[in-house]
Amino acid sequence: MTKQRTYQSKLLDQIIDSISPEEQQKTDKKMILAAKIANAIKVKGLNKSEFAELMGKHPSEISKWLSGTHNFTVDTLMTIEAGLGISIIATDYFKINEEYQSVQIRIQNALSPSLKNSIVNKDSRYDKDAQKDYRYRLTG
Amino acid sequence: MKFSLIKIEQFSGERSTFYTIQLEDGVVLFDEFLEENSKIYEKELKNITQRIRSMANQTGAQEHFFRQKEGKPGDGVCALYDQPKSKLRLYCIRYGNAIVILGGGGRKTTRTLQEDPKLDKENKLMRELSQKITVRVKAGEIDFSVDELEFIGNLEFYD
Incomplete structure (x- = not known):
């Protein structure tokens, strides 16, 4: 078996050095979004022309969508979500935040004043005791 | 034509691996x-590099990221671009989502590929390479690794 030869391009290194993490992340997200939509089309059992017809678009527009370079509007993403039955835009932010706050309040209420105070003051000696106290109060 | 397949280190990721061709005279x-x-297309090259890195590390070399039908049916020859409307083309041979040459x-400055001598030459080269690689794959001299991310076998085409 022939050993694989690898190559490190110096010119490519220069180009890569000029790419900021933010720029790469932006490209990654666009590509991942396109891949997500392409996969959903496949799962739905559609080809590009059929999906284009579903969306009321020309197939060339779909090619742009799937290229990984397209800047989608929110309206278009919502149309795609509805057509493919997938979630692209997360809209449960407030629900998650409310649940998190609710749990935090329950923990605070379950603690004795002294332990609550020690946690607020970030006294690590009482961290384990605080946890034990909380568990005791929840289970009785 | 004599050449060898070499793996591009900077484009080897968890999702796909990119190779290129080194000719007998050393040209890569x-x-x-x-x-x-x-010099002229600095921004476009940067964009193409970002896209390849995304494919290597995040998404794989999915078909819809390339312009298809740039070669003969089934030979895998396609083209990479920075933007769909861009005239800058990088010819590739795609083997599924995991390996690209x-x-x-x-x-592209002309209406058809054949009218542009430079692009026509580059395109024909990739078609020829694809054919030679296919012969080796069919003969069992080249295969794919278990994770399908690499070629294994004889990657030197000097006979």
Whole structure:
């Protein structure tokens, strides 16, 4: 078996050095979004022309969508979500935040004043005791 | 034509691996593409590099990221671009989502490929390479690794 030869391009290194993490992340997200939509089309059992017809678009527009370079509007993403039955835009932010706050309040209420105070003051000696106290109060 | 397949270190990721071609005279096709276009198309090359890195590390080399039908049916020859409307083309041979061979390319200035001598030459080269690789794969001299991310076997085409 022939050993694989690898190559490190110096010119490519220069180009890569000029790419900021933010720029790469932006490209990654666009590509991942396109891949997500392409996969959903496949799962739905559609080809590009059929999906284009579903969306009321020309197939060339779909090619742009799937290229990984397209800047989608929110309206278009919502149309795609509805057509493919997938979630692209997360809209449960407030629900998650409310649940998190609710749990935090329950923990605070379950603690004795002294332990609550020690946690607020970030006294690590009482961290384990605080946890034990909380568990005791929840289970009785 | 004598050549060898070499793996591009900077483009080897969890999702796909990118190779290029080194000719007998030492010329590396992808490097030649970068050198030819780095002054005029700096932004476009940067964009293409970002897209390849995304494919290597995040998404794999999915079919819809490439312009298809750039070669004969089934030979895998396609083209990479920075934007769909862009005239800059980088010819590739794609083997599923995991392996891509990057060749040369340039800016398409004519209506058809055949009218552009430079692009026509680059495109024909990739078609020829694809054919030679296919012969080796069919003969069992080249295979794919278990994770399908690499070629294994004889990657030197000097006979």
